[in-house]
Amino acid sequence: MADGMHNLAGECLNTVAKRINGAEYIAGVLKEEGVKQIIGFPASELFDAAAALDIPPLIARTQRVAVNIAEGYARASAGGELAVVTVQYGPGAESAFAGIAQAFNDRVPLLFLPTGYPRGSEAVAPNFESRRNFSHITKWCEAVTRIEDLPKLMHAAISRVRNGRPAPVLLELPVDLLAESTIASPSDHLRPARSIPQADDHELARLVDALLGAASPVIWAGQGVLSAGASASLVELAELLEIPVMTTPNGKSGFPEDHALALGTAGRARPATVDHFLAKADLVLALGSSLTRSYYILPIPDDKVILQVTLDEADIGKDYAITQGVVGDVGSVIRQMIAFIRRNRLPLARRAQPASEIAAVRAAFMEKWMPLLTSDSNPISPYRVVWELMQVLDPKTSIVTHDAGNPRDQFCPFFVANTPGSYIGWGKTTQLGSGLGFAMGAKLARPEATVVNLMGESAFGMVGIDFETAIRCNLPVLTVVLRNNVLGGYAKSMPIATEKYGANRMSGNYAPIAEALGGFGVTVTEPALLGPALLQALDEVKAGRAALVEVVTHEEPRLAGLW
Structure with a gap:
């Protein structure tokens, strides 16, 4: 009797x-991790499996834009949400390569499946194996070959997204393995926590000593400030030591640009405040x-002494000779520096307060550029577009981005990003069209x-049909397209081809495309009508409809800091 009951219990357990x-x-596992959607194109066994658990799919029109959307999601949430993107094997993975390369170069943590x-x-030619081909544009790149290893590898992949230097993490999933059965339970998945490394006391003492001993230091703030949520701490440090702050293109908005100590963004094109204070600095x-x-x-x-705080040890001395490098979470290290200075009651350096000098240099810079920013030229100046956007947008409730090339160089020096995360900048790799997915x-x-x-019309030409993704997926964004019928700035790199064959020319009307795809579209040819058109488009966006404003502009070679 007892043996019979034991066998019955075993059968029940099975x-x-x-x-x-x-x-x-x-x-x-994605459900356990709180994932809110799974992004991709065009087919993946994960879409149905996730949908069964009420995780909706977000299907883009191209794999590259799907990855761009995941990058924009990761950056706008400052890594607080797990961004997941999946694509089909073979051509799907091949087509996603550009997007993953973009995310890798701009240090964005996302999970690519x-x-x-x-x-x-x-491994049979010409089959494309992601594990081999993506290894140099991901920080961890593996494939699951046994169903028994799936729990371990999913945990490892998510751990690497959350920890260390931000970068895409890839786990390749053979389709036959996805169909194979397992008794592993997602409820047993342990959510990996984020580790926040700090500096030790010796490193802090050296860092603070060098900083306090400098005559004209500046702070160079990168994207890590945004990723660590360290903007408030950075403001506190800058105010405590009266040090001017400039940001990298990726770090723009990490320090409020309406602050008295803000210098702006140290991009290719930049405000005069950046050049002025970087030239006189003795320490960065x-x-x-x-x-x-x-x-x-x-x-x-x-000729500058450089101190560096970064999460990645490979950054130390990579491109510059570094006097001291500290590997740590920048938010933690900034707070440690502030506490160290206050705890030890260190005497603050007696140096000239820079705020009035910053204001004077900025005023002279803006006076020089105001004729372009408020120009009534026809075709419209692209700087007038920048200026009008600055008038109609509330930077505290907006997120702005731009595309590569002239739109970035004309926009970045002037737009005042005063709220953390209100600007998505990019400045290492520069793939045309990425801005639409980021938005x-x-x-x-x-x-x-x-x-x-x-964005410019070349960028729109790369990804314009994905404007329909914004409509279909209820993502009402405003896209502003600068149309000047040329590849802006490229004539100088191919003067013979341009003169003989018009190699830099292009044509098209883009607002009608937006309308045909189901969105709002308007073309602006008069500067006086630009502001009203932008306000109308913003009303459409607030009503839940993606909008496109096409502005007919002239080609503008003058760039701040380069002219």
């Missing part, structure tokens, strides 16, 4: 152990920056915000 397939297990060819055929304190040399980022002169991702992360993307 029945209770519910078997699910690999796709269902992954979807369950491409499906893979059935096991045994992944780089906080949350990789200090990557780039054509799109102002270089630091060789949609930002709207996904912060639906209450007014999200605006400024």
Whole structure:
């Protein structure tokens, strides 16, 4: 009798152990992690498995834009939400490569889950194996080959998204494994916590001693300040020591640009305050920056003492000779520095307070550029577009981004980003068209915000049909397209081809495309009508409809800091 009952109990236990397939297990883990949507295109076994658990799919029109949306989502949520993107094996993974490269170069943490060819055929030419081909544009790149390893590898992947240097993490999922059954339960998944490394007392003492001993220090604030949520602490440190602050293009909005100590953004094009104070600085304190040399980022002169705080040890001394490098979470290290100074009652340096000098340099800079910003020229000056956007947007409730090339260089020096996360800048790799996906991702992360993307017609040509994604997925963003019928600035790099064959020419009308896709579209040819058109488009966005304002402009070669 007892043996019979024991066998019956064992059979019951086996029945209770519910078997699910690999796709269902992954979807369950994403549910445990609080994932709110899964982004991708065009097909993945994860879409149905996630939908069964009330995690909706967000299907873009292209794989690259799907990844851009995930990047915008990750950046607008400052890494607080897990951004997940999946694509089909083969051509789907191949087409996602550009988006992952963009996210890798601009240090964005996201979880990339491409499906893979059935096991045994992944290495057969010409099959594309993600695990091999993405290894140099992800910080961790693995494939699941046994269903028994799936729980361990999912935990490892999510741990790497949350910890260390921000970057895409890839886990390739063979389609036959996704269909294979397992008794693993998603409820057993342990959510990895984020580690926040700090500096030790010796490092702090050296850092603070060098900073207090400098005659004209400046702070160089990178994207790490935004990722760490350290803007308030950075303001406190700058005010405590009366140090001017400039940001990198990726770090723009990490320090409020309407603050008396704000210098603006040290991009390729930049305000005169950046050049003025960087030239006179004897020490540069780089906080949350990789200090990557780039054509799109102002270089630091060789005669400066550089101190660097970064989450990635590989950044230390990578492109610049560093006097001292500290590996740590920038928010923690800034707070440690403030506490160290106050705890030890260190005498603050007696140096000239820079606020009045900053204001004077900024006023002279703006006076020089106001004729372009308020120009009544026809075709319209792109700087007039920048100025009108500054008048109609509330920077405290908006998120703005731009595309590569002239839109970035004309917009970044002038737009005042005074709220953390109100600006998505990018300055290492510069793929045309990325701004549209960034804007949609930002709207996904912060639906209450007014999200605006400024782009040229070349960029729109790359991704314009994905404007329909914003409509279909209820992501009402405002896209402003600058149309001058040329590849802006490219004639000088191909003068013969331009003169003989018009190689820099392009044509098109873009507002009708927005209308045809179901959104709001308007073309502006008169400067006086630009402000009203933007307000009308913003009303459409507030009503829940994606909008596009096409502005006919002239080509403008003059750039701040380069003219």
